[in-house]
Amino acid sequence: MTPEAVTLKIDGEEFSSWEAVSVSSSIDSLCASFRLRLTDNQPGRVDRSVIRDQAACELWLGKTLFLTGYINDVDDDLSESSHTVTVSGRDKTGDLVDCSAVHSPGTFKNQKLEAIATHLLAPFGLKLRVDASTGAPFASFALEQGEKVLEAITRLCRMRGVMLKTDRDATVVIFKPAATKPKATLELGRNVKRRRFHSTSAERFSQYIVKGQHQGGSYVEAKDAAQPKGTAKDAAITRYRPLIIISDEQATAGGLKTRAEWEATVRMGKALDLNVDVAGWRDDNGDLYTPGDRVRYLSSKDGPELIMMITAVDFDLSNGTTSRLTLARPEAFTTEAILEPKKKKGKKNVEAQWEAALGSD
Numbered sequence: 001m002t003p004e005a006v007t008l009k010i011d012g013e014e015f016s017s018w019e020a021v022s023v024s025s026s027i028d029s030l031c032a033s034f035r036l037r038l039t040d041n042q043p044g045r046v047d048r049s050v051i052r053d054q055a056a057c058e059l060w061l062g063k064t065l066f067l068t069g070y071i072n073d074v075d076d077d078l079s080e081s082s083h084t085v086t087v088s089g090r091d092k093t094g095d096l097v098d099c100s101a102v103h104s105p106g107t108f109k110n111q112k113l114e115a116i117a118t119h120l121l122a123p124f125g126l127k128l129r130v131d132a133s134t135g136a137p138f139a140s141f142a143l144e145q146g147e148k149v150l151e152a153i154t155r156l157c158r159m160r161g162v163m164l165k166t167d168r169d170a171t172v173v174i175f176k177p178a179a180t181k182p183k184a185t186l187e188l189g190r191n192v193k194r195r196r197f198h199s200t201s202a203e204r205f206s207q208y209i210v211k212g213q214h215q216g217g218s219y220v221e222a223k224d225a226a227q228p229k230g231t232a233k234d235a236a237i238t239r240y241r242p243l244i245i246i247s248d249e250q251a252t253a254g255g256l257k258t259r260a261e262w263e264a265t266v267r268m269g270k271a272l273d274l275n276v277d278v279a280g281w282r283d284d285n286g287d288l289y290t291p292g293d294r295v296r297y298l299s300s301k302d303g304p305e306l307i308m309m310i311t312a313v314d315f316d317l318s319n320g321t322t323s324r325l326t327l328a329r330p331e332a333f334t335t336e337a338i339l340e341p342k343k344k345k346g347k348k349n350v351e352a353q354w355e356a357a358l359g360s361d
Contacts, residue, residue: 004062004321005062006018006317007060008036008057009060010051010055010057010071011050011056017039018036018037019037020036021318022314022316022318023035023059023061023066023314023315025066025290026291026312026313027163027292027310028311028312029097030096030097030150031090032069032091033091034066034088034090035086037084037085037086039082051074052071053071053073053074054070055070055071057069057070057089059089061315064288065169067091067170068168068169069089069092069093069170072094073086073087073089074086074087074088091168091170092125092126092166092170093126093172096121096153097149098148099124099148099149100148100149101148103119107142108138108141109139110138110139111141112135112136112137113134113135113138113160114128114130114134114174115137116141117153117156120152121149126172128172128174129174131175131176133162134162136255141156150164158262159259161258162174162175177292180293182294182296182307183287184283184289184295185284185295185298186296186298187298188298191278192278193279195276195277196275198272198273198274198275199271199272201271203267204237204267204268205241205243205264206237206239206241207232207233207234207242208231208232208233208242208245208260208264209230209242210229210230210246210256210259210263211227211228211245212229212256228256230255230257230259231257231260232257234268236268245260245263265331269331272328273311273327274326274327276324277323279322281322283295288313289313290310291310292309293309294309296308307330308328308329308330309327309328310326310327311326311327
């Protein structure tokens, strides 16, 4: 497969002759990243002085903008016979991962998730888009000392069962993964070169109990304000394994139940994942593989079919154009009811079907 052009744009200069390329994006980490190695055979006259730490940049894969961000690491290696520059960077939301949330006062009263998030993003010049319902306002939300911006917004999202991602223009998006049509078919022996299936129950529990504190008031009885809680079960964990989570936000019983369901479904969904190495960087529609998209996975042409969601993408150009995709159950990042009842006698539950299908490759 012919490698795609990878272009780093800085101050009007374009760099596209790369000896090695590694580009990553994950639904868990918010910011996308890249690592590129530039050699002496860059065509034309190029001013390498613009390749500097902290420089604003855009990374293009073919004709598609992949990220808008900053360079945060430059290694310039010059010898008598060669000159190599290795450049690493992330999109603009990398600052949210690294930097502390600073806001005065440090407590927000009766504000919705998007209002709080907008306040926290404003100093970084980042915009917010909301593509999902965020529920009722928070009665009170307090920043923790030294807490990172991403950590603070993630705490809010967990209480409302929503997620964060970054668009390629560095807009922060609040969303819920949609049940969209699969964008690609991945088949072992056709476009899948290698697969690795992983199953673990280490972070799963039979019952999740989220406890919180709600301020009393004229319309709230003392017994209800003292310690509201929300619960959820994972019926597939048959032995006694309870987990109590103390919520540091003031919340209603409904909000705590949403958090409990989020913990149960996300942990259950992440317990099964599949890593596949695929030829090329683009799906059946010619779009870049993107975290959050759904795909159809086939163990063989006539084998069982599974609908899975891409949770992480690693593009590589060291040995041709290849993608390493991490796939999980589509419900892994939602609060959908995948906490299924116990299986009927003689029938496999959903997890058993998945394990059987993936184990049959």
